[in-house]
Amino acid sequence: MSNPILTLSHLTKRFDELLVLDDLSLTVHEGEVVVIVGPSGCGKSTLLRCMNALEEIQGGEIRLHGELVSKSSKNLTELRQKIGMVFQSYDLFPHLTVLENIVLAPMKVQKRSREDASKEAMALLARVGLEEKAASYPRQLSGGQKQRVAIVRALCMHPEILLFDEVTAALDPEMVREVLDVILRLADQGKTMLIVTHEMQFARAVADRIILLEAGRIQEEGTPEEFFDSPKTERAKKFLQTFTFERKRLEQPQSQN
């Protein structure tokens, strides 16, 4: 693999007594797509939030291109521009149109001109099939459209790495696809991404590496083939079983005529 972009070393995160991340280390390389899976409540969201310094950490460190990411970093807003994040909840700004949502940070944070930012925003919207929605407000969009806009909003900042936290978890099934397709295309373009998801088929297709997070640690990691077809640990086997269904059918009773 090429250069490391994001390095977590010996990360420890506690909420008071509750130990959520326990001495966790992880490196993400340029162009790599890492998918994080794990049971609900195992700390996936917390892990992503730490990477963006939305949470304080109690031990270890996070470095982006060697620069320390922490709540007290002086250049935190610069570092955050390089880390794009899309959350599970629809987090568009409700008082701004789609286009305004996208160009706000490029204009205010990166001091780009409105024309420049709008031009890029429209091009990105077109790529996700939403250019007609530029003047709409978030409340006028479906869940899937909102998440695609949120992805475009993150992309427009030219981040070096994108973090996705269960971006389809709150969507109706028929909208999941349109959002996952957008992420797949980003993977094709070589974007560096860290994706938390419960969509196992998608994980298999998009990932270069899959990580199982449980009990605050990385329990297993490997290529999608290794992880899904021949999991090594009991935890991974057990986790994967939660996605398969079986029914023990009774013998058909003899038809009584």
Next chain:
Amino acid sequence: MPDLGLSVLLKGKNFARILGGLGVALKISLVSVAISLLLGTLLGILMTWKNPLSRAILRLYLEFIRIMPQMVLLFLVYFGTTRAFGWNLSGELSSVIVFSLWGTAEMSDLVRGALTSIPAHQYESAAALGLSKRQSYFFVVLPQAVRRLIPLSINLITRMIKTTSLVLMIGVVEVLKVAQQIIEANRMSSPNAAFGIYLTVLLLYFFACWPISLLAKYLERRWR
């Protein structure tokens, strides 16, 4: 058709006097409203800060003002403080002070409520995009808070306008007082004047507050 006593309105300068009284009431309320919106917004923002001392003081102020009937406050300022401290306050100035104290307290609570009602993920997604604290506040939080605030503060403003009718109790000659004077002066010639005159006062209050409600409805629809 019963005699509603409306003819009294047309006698002499009666109608002009009533309008003048309304002017006094509106002047007191609008000055108080302006002061309340400004100070209330500042205090409301202060209340969302984490400093426990300033929060406790502001909370105390709010609760105190809320519990006190406005009439008692008017008496306290107009009769009480002028005696106790020996200064001279006109009835109008006392009214402005009392209504500003009250309006500021209520407004600060509305502003605090609007600011804290903005969900945390709005702050977080602004931060994740690289916006500074101040930028998040100006471009994301405040505009949303203002939209939530409009209908609530309009409601407060109309309440303040209506409540100014109390100031006749400290000798301010506003619309209701003028109405009383006119009815009193015409008690012999038109004993039914009370109905017509008070009805007129009612309509005047209605036309003073109605446009404000319309404006609120319009803004609400635009910023839904």
